[in-house]
Amino acid sequence: HTAAVKLPSLPTEFVGTAMGDTIGLVIANVDPLLHEKMKLDSRYRSIGILGGRVGAGPQIMAADEAVKATNTEVVAIELPRDTKGGAGHGSLIIFGAEEVSDARRAVEVALQELSRTFGDVYVNDAGHLEFQYTARASHALEKAFGAPLGRAFGLIVGAPAAIGVVCCDTAIKAAEVQVVGYASPASGTSFTNEAILFMSGDSGAVRQALIAAREVGITLLATMGEKPQSLTKPYI
Amino acid sequence: HTAAVKLPSLPTEFVGTAMGDTIGLVIANVDPLLHEKMKLDSRYRSIGILGGRVGAGPQIMAADEAVKATNTEVVAIELPRDTKGGAGHGSLIIFGAEEVSDARRAVEVALQELSRTFGDVYVNDAGHLEFQYTARASHALEKAFGAPLGRAFGLIVGAPAAIGVVCCDTAIKAAEVQVVGYASPASGTSFTNEAILFMSGDSGAVRQALIAAREVGITLLATMGEKPQSLTKPYI
């Protein structure tokens, strides 16, 4: 005789959730008024939406895999100052697609990638470190960071930014990489407490630079609190 | 034989406090040097000050009622990135008045309105949603959001921004409203993790759009954590 609790059905826009307080959504046919206000590319009436409170790098790396695997384009990447009181960014990534099934597939792929792309994110109470690597950068990394297409790409983030600066210097000295960009609290970030390096180049060199930076970063951040722990499982 | 504890008397500037870690203050005669640095309108030597750590929409809606009810003008609205680790804004709102009694009255009205204007703010650990409605927008909403004066006005906020995008789309599709503006992490916000819609139009249409967005927003945010709860009592 227990009454059945009626749960509200999920809207058709819902795709899924993942770590980093991330949610994946689609809109099959964006209202033209909103489409214009969002300044979306007019070719795409369907969009996929990937957004999280914690992290931008993991979501952008995941989106890069998603555009490789689907018939979509990354049309917007916006970086709130977030991480729920932490030192970094949150994220809002928009995929454009001609068909909603493609947009949904891109969001699904990206959500699935997140447990991997959070693998070289190391956190303690004082800050965080992030290292990302791909053997072949695609359009999400080009759009977000100016990564040369089809080449190995690496990303280094250190917070507080002071530690990030040493990580960046260590990486560049460790291997012959091309420095694609550098960001810091006052330039290229949304006022996060991070120093960030974007690197391209030979696959082995990029990995070597990342591994050197990771070692020094973990040791330095550990001086400010507990030993920083990977949020999932390191992949680099 | 217990010694009386002498409490420091409150400065004459103090008016009161309210939810959202909000404080209301007045200055009867702003020092000319500060007046100039704050770029205040030279007509007003008295100011009322309404500022909170958590929330901008509730305080701006409250200020709109205050300017309707008093002989004051909203001369500045500034939006820090705050909410004490949350995804949104704090607020700093300055009322200008010729007489300090008017400035004080405006701050009092605004403080009293806040429990209502926090009524359609829904929060869980993953984010927040905010819906605001007025049958007749006044000068605070015009200054803050470009709301057409004297017409019904609605405001939708969704955080993380991914959810906000779907709320905005849902609202516009639900009723014939005029889209006054759209804001997102990289444009029109102080890097909050929010997507925001400003709507004007027929009173019934604006309400219908808000109610549709509220339903989808609460359902989506609930997928990321607990069911979001109103901070006070819904009024829309």
Place this chain on the structure above:
Amino acid sequence: HTAAVKLPSLPTEFVGTAMGDTIGLVIANVDPLLHEKMKLDSRYRSIGILGGRVGAGPQIMAADEAVKATNTEVVAIELPRDTKGGAGHGSLIIFGAEEVSDARRAVEVALQELSRTFGDVYVNDAGHLEFQYTARASHALEKAFGAPLGRAFGLIVGAPAAIGVVCCDTAIKAAEVQVVGYASPASGTSFTNEAILFMSGDSGAVRQALIAAREVGITLLATMGEKPQSLTKPYI
């Protein structure tokens, strides 16, 4: 027969840590590629790095003592929006030096100063207040705030910004000081919830203005929560 745990040795870049989640580091010879990306002055190949999650004023005041005491220059001051969920800034300060020993000494001096410069920082759950004083401003204060060199300088910060506005007004009315600058959430800060005043002038006047602002600030912030407490020991 217990196995010795091998601790990783600290990198040569490490100098020390201090309150405010602050770390001090040096790089003896910044990689030329990074040097260029950071837009550092080409005269300095060695840098000292002082960065914290919590606070910018205390670190900048400490850096000002460090440049007085060493053969270094402050070449960059960047202000993330941080304080770990609080209302204010974090900091990234770079000292340039021709010799790494000078850079290291500057960082050491700054780290040692921090317990003093956090002395007139008062915090409760609702916000914070900060007061800083020096009898003689040097190059860090000139670079950060436009402080006239060699004169007494004072800094007032109030958060939430509403309280800061009243503190600034109180200070200017309390003594004949020169207003060097004013900052608020939308102007001169990284979207913090602070109002900030920079003052110069006669030593006695600057102190008198600071003490008046401190009294009103502590009383006002106490209306929003517990009585704000000094983080160490007041020095003004």
